[in-house]
Amino acid sequence: MAPLFKNLCSVSLWITIIPLFGFLCDGGKILVVPLEGSHWLNMDILIKALHGKGHSIDVIRNTNSWYVKEKSDYYNSITIPQSKGMDEEFVDDMISKVINHERGKSSWLSTVKLFFDSVIDNYEMTKMVCDITTSIFESEEILKTLQEKQYDLMLTDPVWGMGIILAHKLKLPMVYNVRWTTTVDGHFNIAPSPMSYIPITGSGNTDRMSFFQRVKNIIFYFTNDIKYSRFSLPQYQAICDKYFDPPVDFYQLLQGADIWLMRVDFVFEFPRPTMPNIIYTGGFQCTPAKPLPHDLEDFMQSSGDHGVIVMSLGTFISALPEDVTAEIAAAFARLPQKVIWRYTGKKPSTLGNNTLLVDWMPQKDLLGHPKTKVFVAHGGTNGVQEALYHGVPVVGIPFFFDQYDNLIRLQARGGAKIVSLAELGENSLHAAIKEVINNPSYRLTMQKLSQLHLDKPVKPLDSAIFWIEFVMRHKGAAHLRTESYKMPWYSYHSVDVAVTLIAVVLIFIFSIFYVVRYVCIKCCSRKRKTE
Template sequence: MHAVPLYQGKMTPFSKNKVSASLWITIVICFVSLCDGGKVLVVPLEGSHWVNMEVLVKALHGRGHNVDVIRTYNSWFVKENSTYYSSITIPNTKGMDEEFVGDMLNKVIDYERGKSNWLSAVWLYLDTIHVIYKSNEMMCQLLTNIFESEEILKTLKEKQYDLVLTDPVWGAGILLAHKLKLPMVYNVRWSATGEGHSDIAPSPLSYIPITGSRNTDKMNFFQRVKNVYFYFLMHILYTHFNMPQYQALCDKYFDPPVSFYELLQGADIWLMRVDFVFEFPRPTMPNIIYVGGFHCKPAKTLPRDLEVFMQSSGEHGVVIMSLGSFVSVLPDDLTAEIAAAFARLPQKVIWRYTGKRPSTLGNNTLLVDWLPQNDLLGHPKTKVFIAHGGTNGLQEALYHGIPVIGIPLFFDQYDNLVRLQVRGGAKIVTLTTLDKYTLHTAIQEVISEPSYRLSMQRLSHLHRDTPVKPLDSALFWIEFVMRHKGAAHLRSESYKLPWYSYYSVDVAVTLFAVVLIITLSIFLAVRYLCVKCCSRKRKTE
C-alpha cells in the first residue's frame, strides 16, 4: 500500500530551510520505494469480462500492488506470462475456449434468423441452461482441484493476500475468498444468480426490466407480465442449475455450513460496471460503487496505416464495426449481406472480421483481425459504431459520443442497446431483419439524422461530468478495503435474513393473528353478554 507521509504539518518554504527541490524529490522517491504495495488475488472471467478486469489489474500494478491471477491451463484470454501480474495456473482444469462459445453462438444466430423450427425457442433456452451449467461446472472443478491440493492451498495462504478481486458471474472467487478468509471486491454487472443489483438491492419488477425481457423502465401491463415471466425463467435457471453446484462445494469443504447465496451477497464492495447515464434509475446500496466506463480513456494516435485510411474518407467519415471479443466470424451469407451494405456507402469502413473474405466486399471496406477500438471511436472522422451490444463497447461509444447501430446476438446485448436506444443514441437492427437494405438504411439514417449524434454527445457530457474518474474511484475502493480489512460498515445485513423476515411476512402474520384474536375475543364476549341478557329476560317473563 502507498504509505501516508509521516509529517503532515505546514510545509516550510525551501528558501527558509535551504533545502533544494531536487533533495526533497530524492527523499520522497526513497521513502516511497521502501513502502510495500498490497497483495491482490484475482479470480477473473473469460472474454470481454477479462478485458475490463485487465484494466484494473494493470492499474493496480501501476500503483505498486502485487497481483496474482488464477487461470485454467487452456485459458482463452488470461495469458500465462505477463509483465503486470503473476499467473497461477491450476493443473488439470479446463476452462472456456473458442469452440465452447462458438457452438452456442451458431445456435443463437440460427434462432434469431428464423432458421429453426417452432420449438427453437424452447431448445435455445435449454441450450442456454446447458452452456451456463457447463461453464459453472468447469469452475467447480477448478475449485475442487484447489481445495483438494494441500500444496496449492498452502501456497495461497502463505502469500498473505489483502483481498480477492473477482467477477461473480462465476462463483470460484467467492468460495476461494471464504476459504482464505479474505475480504472480497467485485468487478460486477452480472452474478451467478443474475443481475448484480438484484442480489442485494430492492428490485421491483414494476419498473426494473429483467434481462431478456427487452423492456425499458416504463412498462405497460402486458410488458410487466412479460417482465414477471422472464424473472421466473431466470430464477429457475440460476436457482436450479447454478447455485446447487456451488452449494455442494460449500457443504463439502466448509465447516460450519454456509449458504453460497449469503457468501455471494457478502462482498465488501461491488464495483458496478454501469452508471445512471447508461443504466435505468433503480434502488441501490452503499457498498455499490458505480464505475461505468472505467476502461475508457482519451483516444491515442492511431498507427500510421489506419490514420491514412481514416483521412482518406474525406468529408464522409468512417464507419467502425466490431462484434466484440467472442464474435469474429459469422455465417457466409450474413457477412455477404453486411459487406454489400458497406459497399453502397460513401463512407469508408473498418470492420474487425477474421473469417473468409466476402465476395461482395467493396473497395471502401478494410478488414482487420484486430482494431484499437477506443482510439478509433475517439477519432474525429468516426461517424457511427456498429456493435453487438456488449457493455464495454457501448460504454466506449458513450464516452466518445459516437452513435451506435446495434446488432444484438445473445445474453444481455439487446437489453444494453435498448438503454441507449430509448435515450436517442442508438438504433437496433436484429438478425431477423438484417440484410444489405436494412443495414444500409440504418447507417444512412444514423449518420444523416443529427439527433443520434447530439444525443450521444449529451450522454457523453453527462458521463464525464463527475468529480472523480471511474477508474480512480475503483482503485480507491479496492485500496480502501485493503487498508481497513474489509468494509463491513457498508454492508446491509438484509442478506442474512430469511425471506419471511425480509418481507416481514412473520410480522404481518403475527399482527393478523393478534387482530384476529382480539376481534374474535370481542365477538365472543359480546355474544356471551347477549346470550346472558336474553336468558335473564326469559326468566323475568
C-alpha cells in the same frame, strides 16, 4: 525565535508527510480470479493500474485460457494443472444456437428449446468452474502456496463462483469487478429491486413498462431464477458442503463482498435503488483517443466529408455464417462512408471497395476519431461504454447475454438503433445506418450523454483503485455492508410481521364478535325468563 519556529514547522511537516508517504506507497498482495473474453479486458486494466501503484498481483488461470496469458510484466500467473475452462469452441457453439434460432422459423417450440439449451450451456460452464475449484481444493501444494502468500485482498468477477469460494477459504476481504453475478444483474443480489420499474435481463423492457410488460418481467424473473437456483447454485453449494466446516451458504458468500465495483453508471443504467458498497465505475476502461497508426489514419482521412463506420462484434464473436456476412458486407458497399470492420472469417463475396477488414483494431482510438460517424456493435458492456464515452451513436446487432439489454438502454435514450438477428439483412442494416447518420438527434444525444458521463469529480478508474486500496487498508468494509442478506426471505419481506399483525387483528375482531354474541345471547335469555 523565527528560525526556531521555522525548524519546528519543518519537523512538523516531515512528521506529517513521512507516515502519509509510507501509507500511500505500501504495496499489497492481491489475488485475482478473472473471467475470460471482454470481462478479462477490463479486469486487465484494473490489474495494470494496481501494479502501477506498487501492488503485487497473482492471477489464477486454467490451462486452456485464451485471454489470460501465462506470462506478463505486471502480474504473476497461477495456472491450475489439468483444468479446462470456457474456450472459443464452447462460445462458438452457443453463438450458432442463437443465430440458428433467430434467423430460422421462430416458434414457441424453438424458443423453449433455446431456453433449455441455455440452461444446459450454463450448467456446463458452471461445471467447468467447479472442476477448476475442486482441482485447487484437492491440491495441497496449490492451497499451501496460496495460504503462504498471505494475500491482502481477493479481486474477482462474480459471474464465476470460484473467486468467491476461494476468498472464504483464504479468509480474504473481497472486491467485485462486477456487472453480472452467477445469477443475474449484480444489483438484484443485494439492492432492493422492484420489478415494476426495474427490467429483468433478457426481458427487453425499459424502466417504463405497461401492464403486459410487467407480466413479462415477472415471467423472466422466475425463468432466470429456475435457470440459476436449480442448475448453477447447487453445484457451487456442493463444493461448499464438501470443503467447509462449519457449513456455509454459497449465496450468502456471494452477497457478502465488501465492495461491488459496478461497471455502469446512471448516465447509462436506468435509475434504481442501490447500496452504499456499490461503487459505480462505468467506463473506467475508457481513455482519450490516441493517434492512429499511419495506415489507419490515411484510411480515415480518405473518407472525406462522409466519414467512417466502425464495426466490431467484440471478443467472443470472431466470425459469422457466410450468408450473414454477405448481407452485412452488401449493406456496407451501398454506403458513401468508408468502413473498418474487425472480422477474422472468410472474406465475403459482396465486400465493397469502401470496406477494410482487419484482424484487430484500436477500437477506443477509432471511436474517438472525429471522422467516425457510427459504431456498429453487438452491445457488449465495454463497447457500449466506449461509444458513450466518445459520443458516437450506435447501430446494435445483439446476440446473447446482456447485449440486447445494454442496447435497449441506449435506444431508450435516443442514442442507438437496434437491428435484431431475426431482421438483419442488407436492406434493414443499410436503412438503420442511414437513419442514425442522417438524423442528427442520435449524435447529439450521445454527445450529451458523453458530457454527463465525463462530468465527475473523480475518474472511474481512480475511484475503483481507491476503493480496492480502502478495503486493503481496513481489512474489509463491513460498515458498508447490509446484513439483510443473512435474513430469511420471510423476515426480509416482513411476511412474519404481516402474518402476526393480521392474526392479532383477526383475533381482536373475533374476540369482539364472540363478546357481542355472548352478551346478545345472555340478554335474549333473560328476556325470555322475564316473559
